Every structure is written in C-alpha cells, then in structure tokens.
C-alpha cells in the first residue's frame with residue numbers, strides 16, 4: 577500500500593463521482609462530496625478521496641464556495657510546501673517566456689490553467705498586478721508576493737479586487753503589496769504600440785491583455801476603413817486600427833474614465849484628432865440612434881463586457897448579445913466586417929455562433945465567418961480544464 581507523505585484533512589466523494597477528478601479536472605463541486613473529515617478551514621490543503629478511500633488529488637478547500645475544492649496536484653507523494661508553489665510560479669513564467677518572449681505586458685499566471693488555482697498575475701513592464709480569487713490563493717498571498725519578488729524583482733506589486741472574491745466569501749481587496757507603484761498611469765508597449773495603463777484604478781488589472789492577439793489579427797483589415805470601436809475601453813483596438821491606416825475610428829464606451837485614457841492613448845501614439853472621435857454613451861442606445869439616422873461603417877468591433885455572469889442570467893445575456901450584433905449588422909456597409917466577441921465563459925463558441933445566426937436573420941443580412949478569435953496565448957487553456965476558454969469571437973463579412 578502506498579504511504580501518504582502528508583496527512584491532510586480529507587474530502588471524500590460520493591460513489592461514482594471520482595471520474596472527473598481522475599481525469600484531472602480541477603473543480604470539485606459541493607454536490608459531489610459525501611463528507612469532509614477533520615474540518616479544514618477556508619484555503620486549507622486537503623486530500624480528495626474516492627468513496628472507497630482511494631487517494632485522488634490534492635486540492636485547496638473552501639467551505640463557502642460552490643466549488644468546494646480546487647485540485648492542483650495529482651501525485652500523492654508530492655509535498656505541497658513553499659518550494660512547490662515557487663516551482664509552479666517559475667514554470668508558469670517560463671512558459672510565457674517561451675511563447676511571448678518580447679511582450680512587455682502579459683499574463684504570467686492564469687490560475688487553474690497554470691496549476692495555481694485562483695491566482696492571476698499580470699505583468700506591466702516593471703510592475704505586477706495580482707488577483708487572489710479563491711480562499712486558497714488568498715491564504716498564500718504573503719508567500720506568493722515573496723516568491724514573485726524573488727523570481728522577477730518587480731518595482732511594485734499591486735493587488736486588485738474582483739467580484740469573484742465575493743463568491744468565495746472573501747472581502748474586497750485593493751492594495752499595494754510591494755514597492756512604490758505610481759498612482760499615475762504607466763506606459764506599456766504592445767506590438768509596438770504604446771498604451772497608458774491605470775494599474776490602480778483601471779478595469780480588471782488595468783488593460784485587456786486577453787485581446788492582444790485579436791487586436792493584432794485585425795491589422796490587415798483596417799486600412800482606409802471607417803471604423804466603429806464599440807465598448808472601446810481605452811481605445812486599444814483604435815490605436816492598432818489608426819496605425820494600420822484606418823481612415824477614421826469612433827470609440828464608444830459608457831465609462832468617462834476609460835475614454836479619458838482613450839484620448840490620452842490616441843494622442844500618445846500621435847494620431848491627428850480629425851481621424852478619431854470618442855463618444856461617451858450606452859452602446860445599445862447609440863447603435864439604435866445611428867440605425868435611425870442611417871449611419872454606416874466599414875468595420876465594427878464589438879467587445880462587450882461579460883454579459884453572462886451566472887447561469888441565471890444566461891437568457892438575458894443571450895438577448896443582449898443578439899441585440900448589439902443585430903444592430904451592428906444593420907450599420908455595416910455591404911462587404912463590411914464585424915469583429916464580434918463574447919468573454920462570457922457560459923456562452924460557448926457554438927452558442928455564440930447560433931446567437932449571431934439569429935442576429936443575421938433578424939437584420940436581414942447574409943454574413944459569412946471569415947475568421948475566428950480566441951484569448952491570447954498567455955491565457956492558455958489546459959485540455960483537462962476547457963472552462964478556461966472564455967473569450968471567443970468571429971470575424972463576419974457582410
């Protein structure tokens with residue numbers, strides 16, 4: 577009989593519920609658990625066992641989360657100590673160095689996809705912005721910061737909050753964890769373009785790094801075009817478009833702070849103000865106004881926030897996606913292009929395509945898929961954990 581190296585509290589599954597864990601899926605839902613032995617606290621490391629007591633995985637536990645345990649290790653004899661977590665961080669960073677060696681801004685750690693549940697680490701030049709999204713990640717905060725300083729020697733580490741912390745029963749968190757990061761936005765480079773990023777108060781960790789590959793992928797399509805960048809945030813797509821010769825770009829966003837930084841980014845990259853316009857408005861409303869006015873564009877980028885935040889609002893989210901896409905299709909000239917995205921994990925690529933099909937029928941337009949988009953490669957998807965694939969998009973030619 578194999579001898580256990582560590583005696584952790586145990587989570588014992590119901591009969592027949594071990595298959596996903598054996599197949600290395602990291603999430604163990606409360607409904608799959610028969611009993612928990614030795615009352616582990618939130619964030620504690622536990623051993624997951626089949627109903628017959630067979631060892632399955634090591635996981636972090638959270639009694640307050642629907643995802644009761646998150647597995648991160650499938651070798652019974654691995655000791656989970658400080659050096660274990662250091663090696664996990666080191667290899668996550670090494671994978672980014674191998675695949676995106678020259679990126680100044682990139683995601684270094686993408687939680688479960690890197691075997692580090694609940695941990696997000698984004699690099700912006702000399703600064704790191706981190707999120708501790710689960711009880712386990714939160715419990716390892718001090719150690720993680722120490723390891724990141726050891727591995728990367730950053731000038732500053734900032735912690736940013738996320739609504740997911742509430743689902744895990746964690747308090748809001750926004751703090752400086754190391755160094756003296758600036759309160760002013762910092763300048764980063766992405767594929768040769770420069771962007772101001774507000775690390776302390778911007779959305780998410782300050783910048784949508786997940787769209788970097790898609791911003792670049794659209795480069796061949798911008799020249800001479802009259803572009804609408806809807807849900808523009810700080811105008812990242814617009815900067816790529818204008819650099820690639822777009823005739824004009826309208827940035828549309830409901831956030832005044834985002835548009836202030838958008839204007840700063842457009843000026844920073846040296847684009848003449850007669851080539852762009854920023855409009856603070858609700859996209860649903862503004863698209864209707866333009867439809868009524870007969871306003872047309874050659875290329876529309878639709879990159880809305882996550883509409884589907886839970887299964888409960890999936891239907892509503894579906895209607896939201898259909899609505900903006902139907903309207904956008906009406907605003908495109910014949911031959912126009914629609915680059916349309918969904919970052920809702922609950923909306924699969926297949927469902928999103930069906931939504932677009934409905935939108936095209938309602939708009940009375942023929943649309944052809946001429947491109948597919950996914951999250952940038954620094955947001956990898958483990959084959960054992962397909963739920964990590966959340967961003968999908970289509971390039972449609974009208």
Ligand code: SAH
Pocket residue numbers: 779783784787807808809810811812813828829830831834857858859860879880881
């Ligand atoms: N495309 C951007 C990221 C977009 S994030 C990039 O590449 O950086 C989504 C944006 O939608 C946010 O900036 C948010 O302020 C904006 N937003 C959310 N709901 C909106 C609405 N109803 N109307 C207009 N903008 C909205």
